[in-house]
Amino acid sequence: MAQTSIEWTELTWNPVTGCTKITAGCKFCYAEVMTKRLQAMGVEKYKAGFKKVKIHEDALQIPYTWKKSKVVFVNSMSDLFHKDVPLEFIQKVFQVMKDNGQHVFQVLTKRAGRLAEISPLLPWSHNIWMGVSVEDNRVLDRIDFLRQSSARVKFLSLEPLIGPLPKINLSGIDWVIVGGESGHKARPMNPDWVLDIQEQCQSSKVAFFFKQWGGKNKKKAGRELNGQTYDEMPDVELERFI
Incomplete structure (x- = not known):
């Protein structure tokens, strides 16, 4: 587990590390930059580098040690639904999350097709929030795949937002996060894109979280x-305290 500066969560938990790029949103991947930095520092968990997907069985025990309720971003340094992560391990991760119902676990993927495919095989519980990343209109189908999952809370991470997303189908969606790309080569985000999404969320009564403008x-x-x-x-976030 690690404290994080990500505005919409409290901790990160990485039972998987490493990934591969699949769409335009991956171009300046934060996890890749961080992996290189941690690898250079000699951190054992990241010695294989970014392009090698590694599972970490020992990390499965970490949530059982948390004494107070947490909001946890799962796999900030990877994608749990990557093709190189065995179904059996994904099931183990979900079982850990189910066992620890006092915490909120936020899972985010770009591999929405695999999410929909194996969703019936996973032990879903009330505290697992499932999201997909959508950077532009070329990957809107990820939202439809998300809707097919059995997650109680479904959310969208529109980050890095690199194009307009008019008329998003927000049916069944509980939460939308919007953020611009950061870094020296960050692609610009048009304010009109953000305002349009905020208005769509307001009209559909979907919780809206603006993370950052990004940039250099x-x-x-x-x-x-x-x-x-x-x-x-999402309103259900407060239920973990009841």
């Missing part, structure tokens, strides 16, 4: 939209 200096760019911050979360 994301801290300076900030995360205000129309002079305010949007930190909305």
Whole structure:
């Protein structure tokens, strides 16, 4: 487990590391940059590099040690539904999340087709939030695959947003996160794209979270939209405290 600066979660938990790029949203992958940095620091878990997908059985025990309720981003450094992650291991990860119902686990994938395919084989529980990344209109089919899953809470991560997304079908979607790309070569995000998505969420009564404008200096760019911050979360988030 690791503390994180990601605005919409509290901790990261990585039972899998390593990935491969599949679409335009992967071009300047944050996980790839971080993997290279950790590898250079001699961190054992990342010695195989980014392009080698590795499972970490020992990491499965970590959530059982947390004493207080947490909001946890699962596999920030990989994709749990990557083709090189065995179904049996994915099932183990889901069982760990089910066993630890006092925590909220946020799982995010770009491999939405595999998610839909194996969803019936996974032990879903109330505390597993399932999301897909959608960077532009070329990958909108990921949302349809997400809808086919058995997740109680379904969310979209529109980050890095590199194109407009008018008329998103938000049926069955509980939460939308929007963010611009960061880094020296960051592709620009048009404010009109963000405003349009915010209005779509408002009309559909879907929680909207604006993460960042991004760019070369994301801290300076900030995360205000129309002079305010949007930190909305699904209503069910509070149920973990009941």
